[in-house]
Amino acid sequence: MAKGPGKPVRGSTTGRPLMVLLDALGQRWSLRILWELRADAMTFRELQSRCEELSPTILNRRLKELRELQLIETSPQGYCLSDWGRKIGKQLGALDTLANEWARDVN
Numbered sequence: 001m002a003k004g005p006g007k008p009v010r011g012s013t014t015g016r017p018l019m020v021l022l023d024a025l026g027q028r029w030s031l032r033i034l035w036e037l038r039a040d041a042m043t044f045r046e047l048q049s050r051c052e053e054l055s056p057t058i059l060n061r062r063l064k065e066l067r068e069l070q071l072i073e074t075s076p077q078g079y080c081l082s083d084w085g086r087k088i089g090k091q092l093g094a095l096d097t098l099a100n101e102w103a104r105d106v107n
Contacts, residue, residue, distance in 0.1 A: 004069065021088070024069055029054055029062050031092075034071065034081065038089055041077035 005017040010026075012019030025031055029051060036042065036050045048059055063079060066072040071085040081089060 021069075024065065024071070025088075027062065027065065029058060030066065033059070033062055033066065034085060034089065034092075037072060037079060037081050037085070041075050041080035043078040047079060 005015055005020050007015040007020070009015060009020050009023035011023065025034075032051055032054075033047060036047055042050070044056075044059065044063070047063075048054060048056060051059065063072065066085075067074070069084075070082050071088065072079050073082045073085075074080075
């Protein structure tokens with residue numbers, strides 16, 4: 001079961017929303033699943049195929065956690081990003097830009 005804001009997570013005993021979100025995104029495969037859903041809805045099998053080494057057990061667990069956190073939802077076409085998932089995706093795009101600038105400076 002995913003932990004929500006106000007509940008302790010790795011690195012935060014207070015469950016600050018930022019720490020809870022970073023903990024959820026830091027779970028293995030979570031970001032990849034969100035990335036794969038960025039354009040279109042996908043079925044379980046499609047997602048598993050895109051994430052070649054991901055076991056069905058872990059995929060099922062991550063999908064459940066991401067649904068509980070309201071980052072993804074189900075639609076007639078399969079799994080898709082929720083409004084919150086899309087908002088977070090936009091922020092991750094900005095963070096990607098910043099990370100690329102940072103990488104140029106540290107290399």
